[in-house]
Amino acid sequence: xxFTRKHLLTIWALSLLNLSAHAESCPSAANIxxxxxxxxxxMGSVIESLPRKIKITYSPSExxxxxxxxxxxxPDLNLEITxxxxxxxxxxxxxxxxxxxxxxxxxxxxxxxxxxxxxxxFSVEGEADxxxxxxxxxxxxxxxxxxxxxxxxxxxxxxESCRSKSxxxxxxxxxxxxxxxxxxxxxxxxxxxxxxxxxxxxxxPTFQTKDQNVVQKTLEGHPTPQCRLDTYLLGAACTYDSLPxxxxxxxxxxxxxxxxxxxxxxxxxxxx
Ligand SMILES: [Zn+2]
Numbered sequence: 001x002x003f004t005r006k007h008l009l010t011i012w013a014l015s016l017l018n019l020s021a022h023a024e025s026c027p028s029a030a031n032i033x034x035x036x037x038x039x040x041x042x043m044g045s046v047i048e049s050l051p052r053k054i055k056i057t058y059s060p061s062e063x064x065x066x067x068x069x070x071x072x073x074x075p076d077l078n079l080e081i082t083x084x085x086x087x088x089x090x091x092x093x094x095x096x097x098x099x100x101x102x103x104x105x106x107x108x109x110x111x112x113x114x115x116x117x118x119x120x121x122f123s124v125e126g127e128a129d130x131x132x133x134x135x136x137x138x139x140x141x142x143x144x145x146x147x148x149x150x151x152x153x154x155x156x157x158x159x160e161s162c163r164s165k166s167x168x169x170x171x172x173x174x175x176x177x178x179x180x181x182x183x184x185x186x187x188x189x190x191x192x193x194x195x196x197x198x199x200x201x202x203x204x205p206t207f208q209t210k211d212q213n214v215v216q217k218t219l220e221g222h223p224t225p226q227c228r229l230d231t232y233l234l235g236a237a238c239t240y241d242s243l244p245x246x247x248x249x250x251x252x253x254x255x256x257x258x259x260x261x262x263x264x265x266x267x268x269x270x271x272x
Pocket of ligand 1: 101102105128
């Protein structure tokens with residue numbers, strides 16, 4: 001076959017797209033700090049509208065990357081990211097989603113669970129996930145060029161829910177969030193600590209499957225990686241017209257998708 005100049009240009013353009021469409025992998029120490037600062041900056045108006053001041057810190061340690069919210073710096077809250085272990089497929093986007101999840105515990109609204117401070121509604125794990133995918137990641141990625149992520153429609157069947165978006169730009173943003181979710185939930189799967197979680201991780205999460213479990217009461221703890229992926233996909237496909245929202249939006253029972261009562265969250269963690 002003889003390649004014309006047009007052919008070669010097309011091949012060159014496609015290989016560039018292929019390279020850039022793969023999410024940046026394995027957050028380095030510098031990337032971890034940059035990513036935390038990036039998320040905190042982009043979510044500044046939400047963080048400042050919380051009922052208590054929060055400090056976001058990074059404490060490097062030997063272990064896997066993770067996060068927690070605690071009151072050791074009373075009266076401020078401390079959102080602390082720990083660990084340093086790279087690998088297991090965690091991308092920088094996936095790591096940003098993890099930071100968003102921690103903010104989601106404080107800003108996500110109901111359903112909530114008891115927390116050390118009575119004046120701070122603390123969202124359950126599933127709701128923190130929903131906030132990460134429907135509010136936080138759309139806010140931090142919306143002004144970036146996400147169009148390369150459209151390529152994943154071919155390699156990752158099962159993210160069809162993103163096609164419900166009205167513009168190509170919105171579809172691309174949704175796909176980027178879905179891919180971050182896949183990276184993060186596979187990291188959870190690979191690093192699952194059954195003794196700590198008191199349960200097994202189930203199957204490796206994929207877009208093609210759904211967690212079929214139906215809870216009889218809203219789960220306060222961590223859902224399985226597949227259940228979390230289901231929640232992230234639902235959040236990514238939400239309609240978000242005016243982001244970022246403020247804390248009072250959630251406190252009043254609204255999310256970026258509209259009234260909370262109208263959103264059917266995955267039954268693997270949510271119960272009416
Ligand atoms: Zn959590």
